[in-house]
Amino acid sequence: MKLLKFGGTSLANAKKFLCVADIIEKNQINEQIAIVLSAPAKVTNYLVKISENNTNTKQLLEYANLSKNIFIEIIKNIKKIISYFNYEKTKKTIIKEFNELKKIIDNIISLKKCPESTKAIIISRGEILSICIMKNILQSLNHQVTIINPVKNLVSIGSYLNSIVNINESKKNIKKININNNDIILMPGFIAGNKKNEVVVLGRNGSDYSAAILAVCLKARICEIWTDVDGVFTSDPKKIFNTSLLKSISYEEARELSYFGAKVLHPRTIEPLENFNIPCVIKNTSNIKSKGTLICKTKNLNKTSLKGVTNLDNVTMYTISGSILKKTNNIFIRINKILTEKSINIILITQSSSKNNFSFCTFKKDQEKILSLFKQEFKLELENKLLDNMNINNNISILSVIGLNIYKKNNIISKIFSALNHPNINIFSIAQGSSKHSISIVIDKKNIFKNLQNVHNILFYNKKIINVFLIGAGGVGKALIKQILKQKKFLHNKNIEIKINAIANSKKILFSDNFIDLKNWEKNLQESTNKFNLEILNQLLKNNNFLNSVLIDCTADENLSKQYTNFLSLGLNVVTSNKKANTNSLEYYNNIRRTMLKTNKKFLYETNVGAGLPVIQTLQNLFNTGDNLICFQGILSGSLSFIFGRLEEGILLSKAIEEAKQLGFTEPNPYDDLSGIDVARKLLILAREIGYSIELKDIQIEPILPDFFKKYQDTKELLNKIKKIDCKFNQIVKKAKSLGNVLRFVGTIEKKGKCSVKIKQIHKKHPLYKVKNGENALTFYTNYYQPIPLVLRGYGAGNNVTASGVFSDLLRIIL
Ligand code: ADP
Numbered sequence: 128m129k130l131l132k133f134g135g136t137s138l139a140n141a142k143k144f145l146c147v148a149d150i151i152e153k154n155q156i157n158e159q160i161a162i163v164l165s166a167p168a169k170v171t172n173y174l175v176k177i178s179e180n181n182t183n184t185k186q187l188l189e190y191a192n193l194s195k196n197i198f199i200e201i202i203k204n205i206k207k208i209i210s211y212f213n214y215e216k217t218k219k220t221i222i223k224e225f226n227e228l229k230k231i232i233d234n235i236i237s238l239k240k241c242p243e244s245t246k247a248i249i250i251s252r253g254e255i256l257s258i259c260i261m262k263n264i265l266q267s268l269n270h271q272v273t274i275i276n277p278v279k280n281l282v283s284i285g286s287y288l289n290s291i292v293n294i295n296e297s298k299k300n301i302k303k304i305n306i307n308n309n310d311i312i313l314m315p316g317f318i319a320g321n322k323k324n325e326v327v328v329l330g331r332n333g334s335d336y337s338a339a340i341l342a343v344c345l346k347a348r349i350c351e352i353w354t355d356v357d358g359v360f361t362s363d364p365k366k367i368f369n370t371s372l373l374k375s376i377s378y379e380e381a382r383e384l385s386y387f388g389a390k391v392l393h394p395r396t397i398e399p400l401e402n403f404n405i406p407c408v409i410k411n412t413s414n415i416k417s418k419g420t421l422i423c424k425t426k427n428l429n430k431t432s433l434k435g436v437t438n439l440d441n442v443t444m445y446t447i448s449g450s451i452l453k454k455t456n457n458i459f460i461r462i463n464k465i466l467t468e469k470s471i472n473i474i475l476i477t478q479s480s481s482k483n484n485f486s487f488c489t490f491k492k493d494q495e496k497i498l499s500l501f502k503q504e505f506k507l508e509l510e511n512k513l514l515d516n517m518n519i520n521n522n523i524s525i526l527s528v529i530g531l532n533i534y535k536k537n538n539i540i541s542k543i544f545s546a547l548n549h550p551n552i553n554i555f556s557i558a559q560g561s562s563k564h565s566i567s568i569v570i571d572k573k574n575i576f577k578n579l580q581n582v583h584n585i586l587f588y589n590k591k592i593i594n595v596f597l598i599g600a601g602g603v604g605k606a607l608i609k610q611i612l613k614q615k616k617f618l619h620n621k622n623i624e625i626k627i628n629a630i631a632n633s634k635k636i637l638f639s640d641n642f643i644d645l646k647n648w649e650k651n652l653q654e655s656t657n658k659f660n661l662e663i664l665n666q667l668l669k670n671n672n673f674l675n676s677v678l679i680d681c682t683a684d685e686n687l688s689k690q691y692t693n694f695l696s697l698g699l700n701v702v703t704s705n706k707k708a709n710t711n712s713l714e715y716y717n718n719i720r721r722t723m724l725k726t727n728k729k730f731l732y733e734t735n736v737g738a739g740l741p742v743i744q745t746l747q748n749l750f751n752t753g754d755n756l757i758c759f760q761g762i763l764s765g766s767l768s769f770i771f772g773r774l775e776e777g778i779l780l781s782k783a784i785e786e787a788k789q790l791g792f793t794e795p796n797p798y799d800d801l802s803g804i805d806v807a808r809k810l811l812i813l814a815r816e817i818g819y820s821i822e823l824k825d826i827q828i829e830p831i832l833p834d835f836f837k838k839y840q841d842t843k844e845l846l847n848k849i850k851k852i853d854c855k856f857n858q859i860v861k862k863a864k865s866l867g868n869v870l871r872f873v874g875t876i877e878k879k880g881k882c883s884v885k886i887k888q889i890h891k892k893h894p895l896y897k898v899k900n901g902e903n904a905l906t907f908y909t910n911y912y913q914p915i916p917l918v919l920r921g922y923g924a925g926n927n928v929t930a931s932g933v934f935s936d937l938l939r940i941i942l
Pocket residue numbers: 133134135136137165332353354355356358359360361362363364365366388389390391392435
């Protein structure tokens with residue numbers, strides 16, 4: 128004997144009914160089979176809505192009609208395919224059922240209430256009609272059918288809406304039924320009967336449980352649960368990305384998964400199967416070739432495993448506190464007793480070590496009942512202030528990680544917590560199931576699926592994911608996106624995945640809850656209707672719960688740079704090519720470092736000096752390990768490196784500047800380069816990195832051009848004015864040359880942090896002598912590196928090198 132159960136998702140329309148009939152036909156060839164059916168998808172939801180409303184006749188009838196139409200539509204279409212299908216007879220039964228439902232609705236309206244016994248009758252109608260349709264399909268295909276009435280045969284105890292079946296009693300009843308060996312056995316799921324032979328139901332999703340019971344009662348060798356996914360996955364495949372199908376799991380694991388929210392199985396399904404050692408297979412009606420998931424006895428209960436991540440919503444957490452708790456253990460025992468008496472299930476319990484309070488979670492539907500039971504039971508204690516009022520939190524979810532003996536698994540807790548390490552997440556309670564096969568964490572309900580995804584990624588998806596919010600879509604931003612796209616495959620092979628969640632320019636932003644498709648990002652950003660400003664950005668980041676999220680600043684915006692502490696506090700790492708934060712006041716500079724430590728997030732700015740050259744990291748490595756600076760000298764500007772190189776070749780200053788501008792080496796107004804301020808900023812960053820607490824104003828700047836030239840904003844005009852000093856400048860160059868020197872614009876840091884930027888004569892033997900053509904060079908004379916200094920040399924500007932520097936900072940977030 129084999130038992131097959133088909134859920135509502137497998138019976139959603141005529142085509143699916145016939146597909147199920149086909150599976151039934153194929154399976155009955157070799158052995159006798161029993162079938163348990165649920166109601167077609169959506170039907171029970173409508174019926175529940177009817178049972179929960181007792182005032183609005185129109186709405187109740189609407190729901191009744193909606194569910195009736197689902198059935199009529201199904202049989203109409205079945206008739207089109209199977210000519211022998213007894214459409215009229217089936218239709219009559221459907222209409223009769225719904226006429227009876229209308230009478231019940233009239234009663235509800237006139238009484239203005241719907242007792243639980245009536246609710247059970249209403250919501251069980253879907254299953255009855257599924258069986259009626261399937262019986263007629265099978266009979267039209269010439270099969271003999273026996274229908275088992277669950278109200279008469281499945282004896283249950285408990286409430287009308289959430290009953291528990293007494294297997295021994297039910298077994299006896301079913302044994303008495305005279306079933307022909309050739310018959311296909313059909314039974315509606317979800318339904319049972321109580322001692323008074325009244326209709327009761329087994330809780331939402333209860334057909335799985337019905338299937339397990341019937342499998343036991345009929346001594347089936349296997350119980351197959353057919354649904355709309357290939358089996359049990361590491362998490363809900365409809366809500367979580369990158370889940371994997373579990374080929375087999377133990378009864379214990381299946382029990383914990385379903386208990387903590389994996390909807391694919393009703394939580395009570397496993398126990399009867401486990402007790403009678405009946406294996407269970409979860410299969411997909413739409414993909415019959417897939418082998419599904421086998422649930423069976425494990426050979427080794429002592430081994431450890433990791434099987435899935437689940438969430439349970441619709442739960443309430445109660446925290447009980449008060450002075451009496453220190454004196455007695457009795458309070459918990461009494462709570463447990465009153466809840467057990469009312470068949471209220473406690474999902475998890477935690478207690479503080481000081482025993483000053485304890486918390487427990489139950490399903491939200493029981494909240495009102497629990498509150499009134501608590502008030503009644505502890506009236507005296509509450510009046511005498513021995514107990515405080517219960518603290519209630521119902522904006523929570525229980526996130527659970529399931530696996531055999533999971534508590535023994537290495538690093539499991541630290542991995543889970545690293546996924547939940549975000550300032551947006553409040554953890555209210557942590558419990559390790561008494562079965563040792565689950566770890567549950569009570570957290571905010573908000574963003575539960577993002578959190579679930581993060582935990583799933585860390586535990587089951589062996590890729591490190593970085594989530595990027597890119598601000599600045601100019602030269603560097605664009606180059607960065609290109610490089611990320613180009614490296615996708617290479618990084619994939621190294622198990623790294625970069626997801627861009629947002630791209631913004633100064634006016635607009637593109638954003639996705641998952642990731643932006645980068646195919647047409649420029650066009651999409653241009654056409655985006657989402658405005659960008661700092662307020663909008665902050666709001667967006669507040670709602671972000673991604674793991675390893677990074678804000679990348681590829682702008683030169685001072686206001687954005689002032690938000691870095693804020694971004695770090697919101698749980699983001701910050702990577703920037705923008706120098707404005709590190710050259711702001713020392714107070715803000717230090718504040719960023721303090722926030723970094725406090726939030727355990729990274730702030731990386733390798734491109735602030737020398738673009739892609741590994742300057743900052745090299746310096747940090749040197750000084751962290753005890754080296755000391757004797758002196759630093761560097762050419763820190765690509766444009767000035769070019770201009771001074773040309774001067775030495777005999778080109779006049781104005782011409783050299785013009786060439787540099789044409790080659791795109793200079794700022795829009797070349798005066799900004801010639802003023803020396805940009806070099807001073809880089810020098811300030813270096814000096815601070817070495818440990819000198821100085822401000823920008825402490826750097827002595829000798830600009831190439833006197834202040835007088837500042838007023839010429841127009842380049843042509845500026846160049847005309849410079850022409851007037853070309854000759855004088857050329858004489859200085861020549862004089863230097865006669866001494867065997869060249870002129871260079873050099874940033875210097877001396878002992879005690881004395882900093883200057885100015886034109887210097889550089890001798891042939893000096894490492895900066897040959898640095899020109901836009902190259903940067905940084906020479907560090909230190910205790911370890913002397914008399915030959917440590918020299919870093921290479922292009923220190925340009926979109927590609929800067930972007931690659933940003934990119935490597937980005938990867939340092941996870942490496
Ligand atoms: P049926 O109508 O067949 O009873 P359900 O909707 O009750 O189907 O259960 C199947 C659904 O369970 C799947 O569509 C899936 O979205 C959900 N589900 C939740 N957790 C899991 C999991 N770990 N593995 C597979 N499915 C899951």
